[in-house]
Amino acid sequence: QLRIGYYANTTCPNAEKIVGDAVANKYNQTFVTVPATIRLFFHDCFVEGCDASVIIASTGNNTAEKDNPDNISLAGDGFDTVIKAKAAVDAVHGCTNKVSCADILAIATRDAIQLSGGPHYEVELGRLDGLTSTAASVEGKLPKPTFDLNQLNSLFANNGLSQSDMIALSAAHTVGVSHCNRFADRIYSNPVDPTLNKTYATELQSMCPKNVDPDIAINMDMNTPRIFDNMYYKNLLQGEGLFTSDQVLFTDSRSKPLVIAWANSSPAFQAAFVDAITKMGRIGVKTGKNGNIRRDCAVFN
Ligand code: HEM
Numbered sequence: 238q239l240r241i242g243y244y245a246n247t248t249c250p251n252a253e254k255i256v257g258d259a260v261a262n263k264y265n266q267t268f269v270t271v272p273a274t275i276r277l278f279f280h281d282c283f284v285e286g287c288d289a290s291v292i293i294a295s296t297g298n299n300t301a302e303k304d305n306p307d308n309i310s311l312a313g314d315g316f317d318t319v320i321k322a323k324a325a326v327d328a329v330h331g332c333t334n335k336v337s338c339a340d341i342l343a344i345a346t347r348d349a350i351q352l353s354g355g356p357h358y359e360v361e362l363g364r365l366d367g368l369t370s371t372a373a374s375v376e377g378k379l380p381k382p383t384f385d386l387n388q389l390n391s392l393f394a395n396n397g398l399s400q401s402d403m404i405a406l407s408a409a410h411t412v413g414v415s416h417c418n419r420f421a422d423r424i425y426s427n428p429v430d431p432t433l434n435k436t437y438a439t440e441l442q443s444m445c446p447k448n449v450d451p452d453i454a455i456n457m458d459m460n461t462p463r464i465f466d467n468m469y470y471k472n473l474l475q476g477e478g479l480f481t482s483d484q485v486l487f488t489d490s491r492s493k494p495l496v497i498a499w500a501n502s503s504p505a506f507q508a509a510f511v512d513a514i515t516k517m518g519r520i521g522v523k524t525g526k527n528g529n530i531r532r533d534c535a536v537f538n
Pocket residue numbers: 271272273275276279310311312380381382383384389406407409410412413414415416417419454480482
């Protein structure tokens with residue numbers, strides 16, 4: 238039921254352009270727009286499908302997804318991007334309450350990837366917004382940075398995504414930041430995680446000393462932190478994957494060949510990424526009675 242150009246023949250034919258302009262404005266204010274929006278889309282799709290359930294705010298009688306510990310570190314700029322784009326859409330005659338928050342997030346993610354030098358692709362649209370969002374529903378649905386290949390594969394398989402989709406999507410860690418506690422076990426274990434490049438491990442220790450301020454976050458891709466490129470895989474070849482879940486893609490012989498292939502070919506990586514994120518965008522899509530178009534992306538109608 239999703240399709241490219243979904244809004245073209247509706248009362249809001251310029252929906253994608255309006256969202257695109259809002260995302261570009263936000264991007265000009267802060268680069269964080271890019272990683273924050275991409276990660277928000279991922280965390281949305283993996284919990285209850287791509288239905289903007291992650292954007293719902295908690296209320297007195299409901300603790301929403303965004304307040305689950307796995308979502309607390311989602312950067313506010315991702316939410317803000319969707320809220321701003323929604324306001325821009327709703328301000329246009331004919332568009333008011335015609336474009337779902339879930340679709341706005343899908344479009345904004347596509348645009349964020351392109352703005353930071355990643356591939357451009359046509360985005361499938363036609364999702365409705367979900368009708369539930371609970372912190373409890375997040376449990377076990379998102380991957381942990383300590384995961385090994387089997388754990389990554391099974392969690393992605395639960396969402397209809399293959400090992401190669403998982404390897405491609407992991408490259409989103411080519412932009413954005415991580416807090417020190419996510420990988421502290423790797424650099425402060427004895428011995429230090431042997432799959433880590435020694436120089437890199439020392440750098441990480443100096444950027445993330447043992448009693449570091451928990452708010453400190455460091456670039457996940459030290460080389461091109463603001464470019465959506467295949468440097469993610471090149472880093473893995475050097476032992477510079479930040480999380481266990483990153484580096485395992487190179488150390489496990491089952492995933493290693495694709496890591497090498499995509500480190501060596503940006504076009505091959507880009508094609509695989511577009512394919513994988515398009516598939517991710519189809520997870521658990523809501524239609525008919527299962528959803529609606531929210532007036533306020535953070536509040537159920
Ligand atoms: C494969 C399993 C994955 C694991 C274990 C994982 C885990 C993490 C962790 C722990 C962080 C750091 C959070 C923080 O400390 O603030 C992070 C950041 C991020 N992740 Fe993932 N992630 C995975 C896959 C993905 C996928 C599939 C995407 C998107 C397609 C994605 C996009 C991002 C982005 C863009 C950031 C940076 C956010 C920012 O700078 O605000 N991740 N991830």
